[in-house]
Amino acid sequence: MLDALSLLLIFSGLAFYLAGTIGVLRLPDTLCRLHAVTKADNLGLGLLASGVLLQLSDPLQMLKLLLIWLLVLAASATGGQLIARHALDERPDQRAELPEDAK
Amino acid sequence: MPDPATLYGLLGIVLAGLGVHAAIVQRDSIRRLLAINVMGVGVFLVLIATAYFGPDQDPDPIPHALVLTGIVVAVAATALALALLRAFERSEDE
Amino acid sequence: MTPGALLYLDLLMMGLMLVLAVGALYARSLRHAVILFIVFGLVVALVWARLRAPDIALAEAAIGSGLAGALLLAALRDRRRGAESAPRSPAWQVVAVGAVVAGLVLLLAWAFLDLQGERANGPLADTVRANLDVSGVSNPVTAVLLNFRAYDTLLELTVLLAALLGVMSLGPQRPPMDAAEPMAAGLIGWLIPLLIVAGSYLLWVGAHAPGGAFQAGALLAAAAVLADLGGRREFRLPGQTWLRLLAVAGCAVFTLVGLAALIGSGVLLQLPPDWAGSLILLIELFATASIASALFLVYLGGHPPSWNSREGHPDA
Amino acid sequence: MTEMLIIAVILLGASLALALLGMLRQRAPADRILIAQLLGSNGVGLLLLLSLLQQQSALLDVALVLAVLSVVVVIAFTRGRKEQHNA
Numbered sequence: 001m002l003d004a005l006s007l008l009l010i011f012s013g014l015a016f017y018l019a020g021t022i023g024v025l026r027l028p029d030t031l032c033r034l035h036a037v038t039k040a041d042n043l044g045l046g047l048l049a050s051g052v053l054l055q056l057s058d059p060l061q062m063l064k065l066l067l068i069w070l071l072v073l074a075a076s077a078t079g080g081q082l083i084a085r086h087a088l089d090e091r092p093d094q095r096a097e098l099p100e101d102a103k
Numbered sequence: 104m105p106d107p108a109t110l111y112g113l114l115g116i117v118l119a120g121l122g123v124h125a126a127i128v129q130r131d132s133i134r135r136l137l138a139i140n141v142m143g144v145g146v147f148l149v150l151i152a153t154a155y156f157g158p159d160q161d162p163d164p165i166p167h168a169l170v171l172t173g174i175v176v177a178v179a180a181t182a183l184a185l186a187l188l189r190a191f192e193r194s195e196d197e
Numbered sequence: 198m199t200p201g202a203l204l205y206l207d208l209l210m211m212g213l214m215l216v217l218a219v220g221a222l223y224a225r226s227l228r229h230a231v232i233l234f235i236v237f238g239l240v241v242a243l244v245w246a247r248l249r250a251p252d253i254a255l256a257e258a259a260i261g262s263g264l265a266g267a268l269l270l271a272a273l274r275d276r277r278r279g280a281e282s283a284p285r286s287p288a289w290q291v292v293a294v295g296a297v298v299a300g301l302v303l304l305l306a307w308a309f310l311d312l313q314g315e316r317a318n319g320p321l322a323d324t325v326r327a328n329l330d331v332s333g334v335s336n337p338v339t340a341v342l343l344n345f346r347a348y349d350t351l352l353e354l355t356v357l358l359a360a361l362l363g364v365m366s367l368g369p370q371r372p373p374m375d376a377a378e379p380m381a382a383g384l385i386g387w388l389i390p391l392l393i394v395a396g397s398y399l400l401w402v403g404a405h406a407p408g409g410a411f412q413a414g415a416l417l418a419a420a421a422v423l424a425d426l427g428g429r430r431e432f433r434l435p436g437q438t439w440l441r442l443l444a445v446a447g448c449a450v451f452t453l454v455g456l457a458a459l460i461g462s463g464v465l466l467q468l469p470p471d472w473a474g475s476l477i478l479l480i481e482l483f484a485t486a487s488i489a490s491a492l493f494l495v496y497l498g499g500h501p502p503s504w505n506s507r508e509g510h511p512d513a
Numbered sequence: 514m515t516e517m518l519i520i521a522v523i524l525l526g527a528s529l530a531l532a533l534l535g536m537l538r539q540r541a542p543a544d545r546i547l548i549a550q551l552l553g554s555n556g557v558g559l560l561l562l563l564s565l566l567q568q569q570s571a572l573l574d575v576a577l578v579l580a581v582l583s584v585v586v587v588i589a590f591t592r593g594r595k596e597q598h599n600a
Contacts, residue, residue, distance in 0.1 A: 003514050010521050010562070017525060017555060021532040024551070030543045037532075037547060041554035052561045064573050065561070068580055071391070072554055075584040078384040079550055082591045085378075087543035107207050109313055111248065113306055114211050118218055120302035125222035127294050128286045133227060133272060137234050140265065141218050144241055147253075149309070155248045158203070158567055162249045163322040164337035168346060171338065172353045174256050175411055175488070178265050179360035182495040185272045186364040189498065192276075193368060202519050203566075209526045213533060220537065232545045235586055236533075239552045242579060246560055251571040255578050263582040267589050374592065381588060388588075392581060399574065407571040416578070419585055426592045 006054040013048030016040045030087040038080040042073055108155045115148030132188050136181055143177045203247070210244050231269045238262030251407035252338045255399065259415035260492075267422050268496055271371065333473025334404040342409065343477045347466040351455065354448045354484060357491045361444060370499040376428035385427040392420035400485050404474065410447075410481040414488025421493040437501045440490040447487025451480050515566070522562045529555040546590040553583030 023036025049069045056062050122142025126135050147170045154163040214237065221234035238261045245254035285291070325337050325345065332340035342350050377385060396416035403409030454476055455466040462469060468476050532555070536548050557576045564572035 007514070007517050007521075010518075013558070014521055014524050014528070017528045017558060021528040021535070024532045025535040030539070030541050030547070033536075033539075033544065034547055037551050037554070041551070041558075045554050045558050048558050049561060052565055055565055058570070061570055061573055064577065068557060068561075068573070068577050071577070071580050072557055074387075075384070075580065075587075076550060076554060078380060079584055079587040081380055082384070082587060083543055083546050083550065085380075086546065086591045087541065105204070106313075107203070107248070109310070110207055110211065111244070112309055112313070114214065116302055116305045116309060118214070120298045120305075121218055121222060123301070124294055124298045127298075128291050129222070130285060131227065133269070133276075134222070134230060137221055137230060137269075140234065141222060141237070144218075144237075144261075148241075148244070151245065151248050151250050151253065154250070158249070161337075164325055164341050165321050165346075167250050167252055167338045168341035168349075170250075170253050171256055171342065171411055172349055174253070174260050175353060176356050178260050178268070178492070179357045179495065181265055182268055182498075183360045183363045185268055186367045186495075186498055188272070189275055190367040202516075203522065205523045206526045209523070209530045213530050216534065216537070228542065229545060232542070232548075232590065233537075236545075236548050236552060239549070239556060239579070239583065239586075242575070243556050243559060246563055246572050246575050249567060249569065251569060251575050254572075254575045258575065258579045258582045263585050266586055270589050377592065381592065384584070385588065388581065388584060392585075395577060395581065399578075402574070407574065412578075416581075419582065423585055423588065426588055 002054055006051045009047050009051030009054070013044045013046070013051060016044030016047065020044065031084055034080055034084055034087070038076045042076055045069060045072055108152045110152075111155070112149050112152035115145045115150075115152060117145070118142070118148060119145030121145075133185075136184055140177060140181060143173065147173060206247070210240065210247065213240050214244065228273060231266075231273060234269065235262055235266035238265065252336075252409070252412070255407060255412040256415060259412060259419060263419050264415060264422065264492055264496065267419075267426070271496070271498065275371065331470040331473065333468065333470065333475075333477050336403060336405050336407065336409070338407070339403050339409050339477070343480060344468055344473060347451075347455070347468075350484075351448070351451050351466070354451060354487060357488065357495075358444065358448055361491045361495050364495050364498060365500045368499045369502060369504075370497045374426060374428045377426070382427050385423050389420045389423055392416050392423070396420070396485070396489075400481060403481065404478065410484035411488060413481075413485045415492065417485065417489035418492035418496070421489070422496055425493075425497070437494075440494055443486045443490040444494060445487070447480075447484040450483040454480055518562060518566050522559065522566060525555065525559050525562060529559065546587060549583050549586045549590065553580055553587075556583070 017040065020036050020040030023040060024033050027033045027036055046069055049065050053062055053065050056065065119142050122138045122140075122145055125138035126142065129135055129138060150166040150170050154166040156162060217233055217237040217240060221230050221237050224230040224233055238257060242254045242258040242262060245251070245257055286294075325341060328345070329335060329337060329340055332344040334340050334343070376382070393416075396413040399408035399416065400410065400413035401408075403413070454468075458467050458469070459465045529552070532551055533548060536544055536551065539545070557580050560572050560576040560579065564570060564576070
């Protein structure tokens with residue numbers, strides 16, 4: 001039962017990872033690809049990590065898993081911003097397509 | 104079914120070969136440094152592959168310790184080479 | 198688990214490594230080449246994990262990719278724009294060298310496959326496992342590094358020190374970076390304590406699980422490099438004189454312990470089994486500090502600015 | 514369970530490889546930096562699955578270090594460029 005639930009979570013996580021990859025391959029510009037990678041992969045990792053969590057018995061390891069997920073979440077949010085700004089510095093033309101308050 | 108140790112070992116040899124080739128063919132010194140580092144990874148890969156005995160068996164710890172040492176020495180050598188390069192470029196500017 | 202079941206994963210990872218290596222070696226733009234090399238290092242760390250070498254995966258992620266990457270990117274920043282693309286050898290040389298190297302690779306591959314038949318989990322590995330109780334630690338890699346082959350590790354610390362001396366004698370440090378924009382600074386601000394905690398954890402856990410002085414030192418050095426990237430070189434770091442002292446301390450403590458063992462047992466670096474655990478922890482503590490400060494000082498790329506005035510010829 | 518985990522690991526590896534190769538086609542440097550971010554999240558997932566599969570809890574530590582270091586790499590990339598513009 002636990003195994004089945006765990007696998008369900010892991011495979012739903014995989015679906016999000018795959019969606020992120022398809023986004024990377026199909027989306028037209030850097031900012032969209034950035035969006036695909038950060039959003040899909042964070043959800044994917046969250047689901048996958050909860051699936052793995054069910055298989056662990058040591059509370060310390062569970063805590064570590066939670067820490068890893070929070071870290072990736074926070075890091076990709078800020079890291080994504082940094083990369084986006086970097087992309088805009090390099091391709092100022094993309095800035096024109098942004099909504100007014102994001103410039 | 105090919106054994107992963109054999110596959111990764113062969114890849115290590117190929118990577119080392121690519122590193123040697125690029126180290127000779129490339130003229131740019133930073134590129135040569137990259138090449139020497141890729142060569143090193145190839146050698147490490149051969150070592151770790153020979154230490155691997157399947158998913159259920161503990162690997163041989165001695166090559167692991169060797170490679171760990173090797174990684175630190177490689178980065179120290181890279182740093183020294185980059186400092187030499189910088190000193191050289193500075194002296195060329197003068 | 199059925200052997201060979203992960204074959205498809207292996208093939209994927211091998212393909213990736215090859216593509217990234219070729220990219221890192223032959224990319225037209227040097228900047229792309231460096232980025233690809235760093236990404237290559239991250240993939241290699243995954244491969245180490247796959248080959249049951251977590252000790253090395255930790256070191257590769259921290260040193261092979263992180264620190265080496267920071268060094269190379271700093272070197273790129275130093276370069277003049279015009280020096281971006283030095284010429285490559287003429288095509289006939291590329292092909293000729295390629296043919297010779299291909300021959301060598303085939304020869305080596307043949308030798309490797311020939312030896313592969315009689316490969317066994319060697320007698321040395323059995324010796325290590327049989328003597329693990331007297332080593333003072335239960336992680337076999339740490340036992341080899343700090344007890345059975347302590348010579349190698351002592352000499353390795355010396356190599357690191359020699360590299361540091363070389364770097365410091367070659368010229369002044371890079372000027373500090375500008376202060377980072379608020380968002381990057383915020384990210385750096387909470388990553389640094391996390392790296393310090395993770396480093397201390399790896400040092401402690403190294404006695405019985407993957408981790409130890411090298412990984413811990415590398416993470417601490419990464420924390421210092423991050424502070425530098427944020428434009429705050431002196432941010433709560435020990436002063437540079439202290440860093441230099443710490444860089445020597447690892448070698449010094451290691452040598453002293455080795456000499457004490459020489460007096461006690463008549464053999465240099467032969468740790469007494471009852472004390473080995475605590476002595477290894479002592480050595481590792483100082484080795485961690487040494488590795489961290491040496492790697493950071495090496496990253497700074499020269500001697501401190503205060504030395505210029507003392508020499509009387511400021512070279513800027 | 515083990516068979517399903519192996520399938521999951523291979524799928525995740527394929528996703529990682531495809532995304533990396535797709536990213537390599539892009540010319541913009543920002544896309545290359547995105548690769549580090551991508552390796553952070555996908556690599557961490559791969560390591561978690563491998564830790565279950567190989568019964569090696571140490572791979573959780575590797576996952577943690579990979580997650581932190583991929584952010585360090587992203588910062589080093591983005592900082593690097595800024596400095597070059599100012600120079």
